[in-house]
Every structure is written in C-alpha cells, then in structure tokens.
Amino acid sequence: MRPLTYSRATDIDDAIALAAANPDSAFLAGGTTEVDLIRAGMSGTRHLVDINDLPLSAVEGGPGGGLLIGALARMSDVARAPSVVRRYPAISQALLLSASQQLRNMASIGGNLRQRTRCAYFRDGVSPCNKREPGSGCAALDGWNRGHAILGTSERCIATHPSDVAVALVALDAVIQTMGPDGERAIPSDDFFLLPGTTPETEQPLARGELIVGIAVPGAPVAARSTYLKFRDRQSYEFALVSVAAALETDDGIVTDVRLALGGVGTKPWRARRAEAALIGGPADEAAFGRAASAELAHAVAREHNAFKIEVTRRAMVRALSHTLKGARP
Ligand SMILES: Cc1cc2nc3c(=O)[nH]c(=O)nc-3n(C[C@H](O)[C@H](O)[C@H](O)COP(=O)(O)OP(=O)(O)OC[C@H]3O[C@@H](n4cnc5c(N)ncnc54)[C@H](O)[C@@H]3O)c2cc1C
Ligand code: SF4
Incomplete structure (x- = not known):
C-alpha cells in the first residue's frame, strides 16, 4: 500500500x-x-x-467584453451559463458533449485541461510508454492505434489529448491564467498544451505548485457564431474520434474571420492555422472549406489503424463550417 x-x-x-x-x-x-x-x-x-x-468558481464578464471562467467552475455550470450559451456556443456545446451529466456536475474546467490521455497503453501500467515511463518506448506506434493522433505526433508518442472544451478554448484564443511560487502568468491556450516531441511526459509548461486560477476568453464577435461538432464511436459518454470547433464571419460571401480547432486527432488540441489561412479573404462555400481542410491535413501522419481519421476529419471540418455559415447546429 x-x-x-x-x-x-x-x-x-x-x-x-x-x-x-x-x-x-x-x-x-x-x-x-x-x-x-x-x-x-x-x-x-x-x-x-x-x-x-478557493473562490474560483465564478463565470463572469472579463476585460474588453470577454469571458472569465474560474478554474473551479464545474463543467455543467459553465455549459449552462447564459453568457456562454449566447456568446460562446462552441464552449457550451463542447462541454455538453463531454463525459456524463454526473461527471460534468463534479468536474472542474481547470481539471479538464489537465486530464491525461486515454491511450490504453499509458493506462495499462505495463506496456512500454514514454509518457508514463520516459525512455521505455511507445507500444502504440506498432500496436492498436485506431484512436491515436495524426497531427503533431513524434516517434516518442502519438497519444491524443482527450479534452473537448480545450478544443473550443484554443479555437477562440483563450488564455490560461495561473498563479505560482514565481507569481502570475497568462499563457495562451495554444502554448499551454505542449507537443510530445522527445519529452511526451511533459504536457503543460507549469511549475511545481503553479495553480490555474482562471481562463479568459476574448470577446471577439466571431465567437458568437461558433459551433462544436463531435464524432465518436457511440453517441454519449464517449471521447472524440474526431471533433471540430469552428467559428466563422462572412461579408457578402467572403470569409472575414475564421477560427478552427480539432480534437481527437492531435497530440494537443489542434489549432488548424493552415486551414484558417487558406479560408480568410476567400469564398465561404463547401468547395473552399474542403480545400482548406485538405491543406491542414496534408501534414497528417497516419499509422496502421488510424488513416480513416484523415477523411473523417476533412468531412467534419466541411460540415462544421457549413453549419456555422448557415447559423445551424451540426
Ligand atoms: C468516464 C469518463 C469519461 C469522460 N469523458 C470525457 C469527454 O468526453 N470529454 C472530456 O473533455 N473529458 C472527459 N472526461 C474527463 C473529465 O472531463 C475530467 O476528468 C475532468 O474534467 C477533470 O476535472 P476534475 O475537476 O475532476 O479534475 P481532478 O481530477 O481534480 O484533477 C485533474 C488534474 O488536474 C489538476 N488540477 C485540477 N485543478 C487544477 C488547477 N486549478 N490548477 C492546476 N492543476 C489542477 C490535478 O492536480 C490533476 O492532476 C471523462 C472522464 C471520465 C472519468
Ligand atoms: S502513444 Fe504516448 S501515451 Fe500511448 S503508449 Fe505511446 S508514449 Fe505512451
């Protein structure tokens, strides 16, 4: 014991x-x-x-018309907060599609961002796993890797990051606020999640004793036209095989602002910046959405069992953008 x-x-x-x-x-x-x-x-x-x-459970207005989510706010409280539902629908939808109602009532947003991968080899406690035991190898590379990542992988680790809400937060440029022995920090969410590289055991740039106190989400108008689409093996109580957070603003059929992030396919919540760059200033139609998705996925690295994720992700990106354009839920 x-x-x-x-x-x-x-x-x-x-x-x-x-x-x-x-x-x-x-x-x-x-x-x-x-x-x-x-x-x-x-x-x-x-x-x-x-x-x-600790007094870290509030969901309230932030500076510049943004949103401030306390680290201890429960997932269900954030999902239901009227300001989140109205102004940040992708965040609300990502939370409601996560875990189960009981878990969402208990689980905090800060803890959600720090959850560990669901890679079965990591969790079985005996397989070679560089994340659990650095230098021991990676059983997933030549093992059963159907659920593993196709973006941001390394030869040391191909595990996905499992959080849903982190995908929406990364898409919307959220900032993770921390306090620690060396003072306060504001870490852009895209920098908060680290690529595995040669050190998959290090997942976030946090010092010992550093506490997440809150998450600040900017008040960009595009956030109100956002959505979260999640594909999984069963329709509830399941992690994402592929997910997309999308936000889109258009003017006369031309994309003026777009945010895209992917879940279930990256070793971190994956901001699809290549797709965003391909879309901005161009037509907002299905053909353009498909070309942008392909531009992002040109860099995907598939393994024996997860190549299907490339096509599923491409379709999910097109669907999420098309529904966002129409103002409908996917
Ligand atoms: C069966 C099951 C299904 C699930 N399905 C999904 C899903 O579909 N989608 C999804 O996104 N998630 C899913 N989850 C994960 C769930 O959302 C997380 O377990 C939960 O959000 C963690 O929050 P917590 O408050 O319970 O964290 P804890 O378990 O208390 O902590 C988790 C980690 O975060 C650290 N931590 C907690 N708070 C802070 C803080 N303020 N600052 C710094 N470090 C902190 C802790 O030290 C610990 O390392 C599932 C979990 C289970 C068990
Ligand atoms: S993919 Fe990562 S977490 Fe899974 S076995 Fe390999 S090193 Fe471990």
Whole structure:
C-alpha cells in the first residue's frame, strides 16, 4: 500500500505553498481524473492539496467584453451559463458533449485541461510508454492505434489529448491564467498544451505548485457564431474520434474571420492555422472549406489503424463550417 497525505487549502497562497512544498503533490478539484489515476496506481501523487474551498468558481464578464471562467467552475455550470450559451456556443456545446451529466456536475474546467490521455497503453501500467515511463518506448506506434493522433505526433508518442472544451478554448484564443511560487502568468491556450516531441511526459509548461486560477476568453464577435461538432464511436459518454470547433464571419460571401480547432486527432488540441489561412479573404462555400481542410491535413501522419481519421476529419471540418455559415447546429 502506498501512503497518501491530504490537506485542504484555505486560500490561493496556501494552495500554492502546500503544493510547492511537496514534490509529489497534486491539486484536487473534482477528483474525476486524479482519483482514478491514483486508484489505478498510475499517478505518482503522494500528497493531495484540495482546492475546493478557493473562490474560483465564478463565470463572469472579463476585460474588453470577454469571458472569465474560474478554474473551479464545474463543467455543467459553465455549459449552462447564459453568457456562454449566447456568446460562446462552441464552449457550451463542447462541454455538453463531454463525459456524463454526473461527471460534468463534479468536474472542474481547470481539471479538464489537465486530464491525461486515454491511450490504453499509458493506462495499462505495463506496456512500454514514454509518457508514463520516459525512455521505455511507445507500444502504440506498432500496436492498436485506431484512436491515436495524426497531427503533431513524434516517434516518442502519438497519444491524443482527450479534452473537448480545450478544443473550443484554443479555437477562440483563450488564455490560461495561473498563479505560482514565481507569481502570475497568462499563457495562451495554444502554448499551454505542449507537443510530445522527445519529452511526451511533459504536457503543460507549469511549475511545481503553479495553480490555474482562471481562463479568459476574448470577446471577439466571431465567437458568437461558433459551433462544436463531435464524432465518436457511440453517441454519449464517449471521447472524440474526431471533433471540430469552428467559428466563422462572412461579408457578402467572403470569409472575414475564421477560427478552427480539432480534437481527437492531435497530440494537443489542434489549432488548424493552415486551414484558417487558406479560408480568410476567400469564398465561404463547401468547395473552399474542403480545400482548406485538405491543406491542414496534408501534414497528417497516419499509422496502421488510424488513416480513416484523415477523411473523417476533412468531412467534419466541411460540415462544421457549413453549419456555422448557415447559423445551424451540426
Ligand atoms: C468516464 C469518463 C469519461 C469522460 N469523458 C470525457 C469527454 O468526453 N470529454 C472530456 O473533455 N473529458 C472527459 N472526461 C474527463 C473529465 O472531463 C475530467 O476528468 C475532468 O474534467 C477533470 O476535472 P476534475 O475537476 O475532476 O479534475 P481532478 O481530477 O481534480 O484533477 C485533474 C488534474 O488536474 C489538476 N488540477 C485540477 N485543478 C487544477 C488547477 N486549478 N490548477 C492546476 N492543476 C489542477 C490535478 O492536480 C490533476 O492532476 C471523462 C472522464 C471520465 C472519468
Ligand atoms: S502513444 Fe504516448 S501515451 Fe500511448 S503508449 Fe505511446 S508514449 Fe505512451
């Protein structure tokens, strides 16, 4: 049996100090990921710092007409907040298509961003896995890799990032706000998730004891014309095989602003910047959407079982953009 200690932080400074003082500590929010991993013997955590008493649950207006989501806001509360439903539909839809109602009632937004991959080799505790045990190899490269990534992969790791809402947040240029032993930071969400490269064990650029306190989403008008489309093996309670967050503004049939990000196919929530560049200033029609999707996917690297994701992603991108254009839900 492995000893595990627990403390309950009284305020933000206390949480940071408690976590910074314990090398093998982890924050405990809803516990829906951390407790699972501890139970499965998959987490190196020896000390839990419970942050549930911290005043970080608000969903409110941010500077410049934007949105500020507290790190401890529960997924279901964010999904239902009227300002999110009205002005950031992709965020609301991504949350409502995540996990189950019970999990969404418990799970926090901060914890969601830090959840670990669902790669089965990572979670079985015995297969070679560079993310779990650096230098041990990657069983997925030549194994059953149907659910694995086609974008941002390396020879060390091809695991996907499992979060849905992170895809919408990356598309909408959200910024992750942190506080830690060295002060406050504002990290663009696209930089918050790291590519695996040669160090897949490092997933976010956080220091020990650094706490996510909130997520700021800019108030860009295009966000109100956003949507989230998720393809999965069954229609509920399942992670994405392919997902798309899309936001689109047009003027007289010409694309004036567009945001696109992909889930289920990248080693991080994947901002589709090549597709965006191909679309901006051009016609907003299905042919152009298809060409833009192909431009993004030209850089995909498929393995034995996941090549189908390239065509599914292309179709999902076209569908999400077409529905956004019509103002309809996919
Ligand atoms: C069966 C199942 C199905 C799921 N399906 C989906 C799905 O379809 N889509 C999806 O997106 N997610 C899905 N999830 C993941 C779920 O959304 C996450 O488990 C949840 O969001 C994590 O939040 P939490 O508050 O419970 O985090 P915790 O388990 O408390 O923490 C998770 C990690 O984040 C760290 N952490 C927590 N808060 C902070 C903070 N403020 N600052 C820094 N670090 C922090 C913890 O130390 C820990 O390492 C599923 C989970 C399960 C169990
Ligand atoms: S894909 Fe990544 S997480 Fe999965 S076995 Fe390989 S190294 Fe581990």
